[in-house]
Amino acid sequence: MRSTDIQHPEYFHKVIDCQYACPAHTPVPEYIRLIAAERYTEAYLVNWESNVFPGILGRTCDRPCEPACRRGRIEEEPVAICRLKRVAADNKGDVRKYMLRGPFAPNGKKIALVGAGPSSLTVARDLAPLGYEIHLFDEQALGGGMMRSQIPSFRLPADVLDEEVGYILDMGIHTHFRQYVSSLKSLMEAGYDAIFVGTGAPRGKDLPDLPGRWDAKANIHIGIEWLANVAFEHTHAIGKKVIVVGGGNTAMDCCRTSRRLGGETVSVVVRSPFDEMKASPWEKEDALHEGIPIYDCHVPKAFAIENGTLKGMYFEKVEASYVDGRRKLVPTGEPDVFFEADDVLLAIGQENSFPWIERDLGIEFNQWQLPVLNEKTFQSTEPRVFFGGDAAFGPKNVITAVAQGHLTAISIDLFCQGKDPNERLAPTTQRIPQKMGIHEWAYDSYVVDDLRYAVPQADKAITLKDRKVEVELGFDRETAFREAQRCLNCDVQTVFTLNKCIECDACVDVCPTSCISFVPDGDEADLRSRLSAPANNLTQDLYVSGPLPTTRIMVKDEDVCLHCGLCAERCPTAAWDMQKYLYQVTKAGSCKHIL
DSSP states (O other), X not given: OOOOOTTSHHHHHHHSHHHHHSTTOOOHHHHHHHHHTTOHHHHHHHHHHHHSOHHHHHHXXXXXXXXXXXXXXXXXOOOOHHHHHHHHHHHOXXXXXXXXXXXXXXXXXXXXXXXXXXXXXXXXXXXXXXXXXXXXXXXXXXXXXXXXXXXXXXXXXXXXXXXXXXXXXXXXXXXEETOOOOOHHHHHTTTOSEEEXXXXXXXXXXXXXXXXXXXXXXXXXXXXXXXXXXXXXXXXXXXXEEEEEOOSXXXXXXXXXXXHTTOSEEEEEOSXXXXXXXXXXXXXXXXXXXXXXXXXXXEEEEEEXXXXXXXXXXXXEEEEEEETTEEEEEEOOOOOEEEEOXXXXXXXXXXXXXXXXXXXXXXXXXXXXXXXXXXXXXXXXXXXXXXXXXXXXXXXXXXXXXXXXXHHHHHHHHHHXXXXXXOOOOOEEEEEEOEEETTEESSOOOOOOOOOOOOOXXXXXXXXXXXXXXXXXXXXXXXXXHHHTTOOOTXXXXXXXXXXXXXXXXXXXXXXXXXXXXXXXXXXXXXXXSSSSOOOOTXXXXXXXXXXXXXXXXXXXXXXXXXXXXXXXXXXXXXXXXXXXXXXXXXXXXXXXXX
């Protein structure tokens, strides 16, 4: 088998599963170590460089990093990565003095950003220090986009949102709030060198053909529109009996908000089986904790209307059937189920909507009315126009919007310089030895079994009375330290030096997970079956050396390595070394902001 090229920037990056899974590739172990050392400001800035909104995401992120966490492979829950991010935000010092603030020396280029959500704000953050004149348009009165209109205050307090949006607006961004862009053509004729569309997926899906839908429409609401009306204080109350139809995070926000606005009996009714709902597991747990039942496997059949008044809904009971891995919902034959309701909230998905983009501008749209984009550069078929966030490829989440904002900022910068947006620099990497003494490391390498620590919540009797009272209280410093110590430091890599190895197999003997083997060469499938422990997870690479004097090769299964450093401690010739691997994604221009 070909030996591993550890110089390739993506090899060790993939081994840092949490960072690799994060769309913005936040250096998770690095900031967790800083939190453990009570260096909260530095931890915040490491986050800010990558994910832009540490305080926001520390409360609301969808956490793609956590299912990837190595702790989850040893029959424990993953490290509370998201909530540790919040610890950095809650305990940081004055970070403004470390951030670049406008005005900056102009480069003569002018950029329009449509929509003030996370993707547009990220583009602004990356391009403003390079001298671009940034004009940000949004119909709302304040920046934040869907983070402000669709995430309830009991999850994301307004002061946290205002603070982190403010860091970007303080860079000298020209804001045009309360201004709806009704024509892309007019914007293109206004002299902008590039235009970024970050308008999200603003249209909630409806059930227009369901019997009774339009007979009591005043009490049947589209979930995201209703949440926005609550956020902007146009809506202050709801009926005592509420049905929320849908199973995503928006449905969880709708039902929990309903409880706070007067809903006494609030029920979530969803087509999918409970375990297959799109809502994050913790979102479902929070709803259940607040006394909101979730009825799965119920398909909407009709609204019940009497004399123009909504009385409830009928649902058909179904069960999931699986054929060749594909799910089909099959009626059980049971009688239809009736739920009483004064109000119904439809939270069954969101769609893109571009009525303000004329169709004769050279921008192509596909059959789903999404723009046809270069998936690498986010450039549309009209070279001056770029898309990002939910407006690009449909609804995702905040961290994905941030990642796409970074990538699009690179494209816009290259385009405005007359360069090909496809030609981008590779990420930068560093490997730093961690040896301090014969048995000392510059990081905490002690691995123990340790259960995940729970995040405390405010008293339910208080939070259910006021939608602006934050539910989660966050870790205190002592608990944050203990949770941070659960991190296995996956960015501290085991680096093997071929010409130092004497094939004593001491590392094999001391390895607690049997992840190191010295075996005759072979193809990958053959090797995976002949290791000290079979390497069955094909998504994780094998670390393979060149041939040793005995013609054997060293093979390490990256899947089960705990990065404990015992191999490097035990090796008599220092053939193994523990090296911290730093990976930094490419950003627009040469400006690195703060790091």
